[in-house]
Amino acid sequence: MVRDVDDVEKRLRLREFRKERMQRYLEKRSELDESLEEVFDQRTLLALYDLLNTGKLREVMGVISAGKESRVYHGVAGDGSETAVKIYLTSSAEFRRNRLQYVVDDPRFKSIPRDFRKFVYLWAKREFANLVDVYNAGVSVPKPIVQKENILVMQFLGENGVRYPLLVEEDFELDELRMIWEQLVDNMAKMYRKASIVHGDLSEYNVVVARGPTVYIIDFAQAVKLGHPLAEPLLVKGVETLSKFFSKRGVSVDVDETLRMIKSG
Numbered sequence: 021m022v023r024d025v026d027d028v029e030k031r032l033r034l035r036e037f038r039k040e041r042m043q044r045y046l047e048k049r050s051e052l053d054e055s056l057e058e059v060f061d062q063r064t065l066l067a068l069y070d071l072l073n074t075g076k077l078r079e080v081m082g083v084i085s086a087g088k089e090s091r092v093y094h095g096v097a098g099d100g101s102e103t104a105v106k107i108y109l110t111s112s113a114e115f116r117r118n119r120l121q122y123v124v125d126d127p128r129f130k131s132i133p134r135d136f137r138k139f140v141y142l143w144a145k146r147e148f149a150n151l152v153d154v155y156n157a158g159v160s161v162p163k164p165i166v167q168k169e170n171i172l173v174m175q176f177l178g179e180n181g182v183r184y185p186l187l188v189e190e191d192f193e194l195d196e197l198r199m200i201w202e203q204l205v206d207n208m209a210k211m212y213r214k215a216s217i218v219h220g221d222l223s224e225y226n227v228v229v230a231r232g233p234t235v236y237i238i239d240f241a242q243a244v245k246l247g248h249p250l251a252e253p254l255l256v257k258g259v260e261t262l263s264k265f266f267s268k269r270g271v272s273v274d275v276d277e278t279l280r281m282i283k284s285g
């Protein structure tokens with residue numbers, strides 16, 4: 021008898037707990053939906069709901085990074101794995117002007133839309149295509165999952181919603197920095213020789229470092245194919261930027277030697 025009362029109480033408490041948890045979840049959810057609605061236009065929300073409805077995405081959760089032109093959210097893919105969802109805003113007038121130089125001369129995209137929204141879609145499509153190319157070449161990058169309009173879905177670099185730090189965000193020991201540099205050169209070489217791609221915006225802000233250390237390169241929006249007029253200058257700029265970062269921290273690297281290694285191993 022006594023036990024029954026305990027049981028009932030326990031069950032009631034459990035029910036109360038679940039109700040509260042659901043309440044909290046719904047509150048958080050609607051906060052997120054509201055913020056999505058504030059930031060993105062109707063078409064973007066429709067594309068996002070389409071990804072959710074077709075099961076490619078299971079859930080979109082908190083924001084990881086809020087840039088001027090894009091936002092990155094933590095999400096869950098259809099198979100339950102953690103994803104990063106990068107969404108370009110379709111409202112910045114500067115966008116097309118600053119990016120035109122990357123898109124012209126790209127043989128994969130012959131016609132360049134005048135319409136701003138369509139240009140942003142092209143930009144996202146190009147970034148996803150670059151990511152697929154380098155991923156297939158074995159470069160250490162987040163695995164591409166799906167792209168629709170201005171939305172890119174890829175593997176989340178992190179665990180339980182906590183992203184791994186960027187190279188710039190953490191203080192590494194000298195021997196770790198040496199390992200990171202080695203991995204970077206190796207990945208730049210694969211990118212160049214196997215994928216025929218130059219990253220275009222390589223710096224300590226677009227390198228993620230997981231435990232190990234294990235290096236990942238992100239953000240392939242500015243990448244160009246070899247043969248593009250910007251390929252060579254962007255390659256040099258990327259190596260120079262990184263070499264400055266590493267030299268300052270005691271890993272001496274030679275720009276010309278690194279460029280030679282990238283191009284011919």
Ligand SMILES: Nc1ncnc2c1ncn2[C@@H]1O[C@H](COP(=O)(O)OP(=O)(O)O)[C@@H](O)[C@H]1O
Nearest residue numbers: 084085087092104162174175176177183238239
């Ligand atoms: N796949 C990913 N996994 C975890 N975090 C990511 C991922 N992609 C991007 N991020 C986070 O979002 C930030 C912005 O993404 P990025 O692609 O570099 O766009 P941009 O620099 O153009 O704003 C990154 O600095 C990183 O913190």
Ligand SMILES: [Mg+2]
Nearest residue numbers: 225226238239
């Ligand atoms: Mg970036």
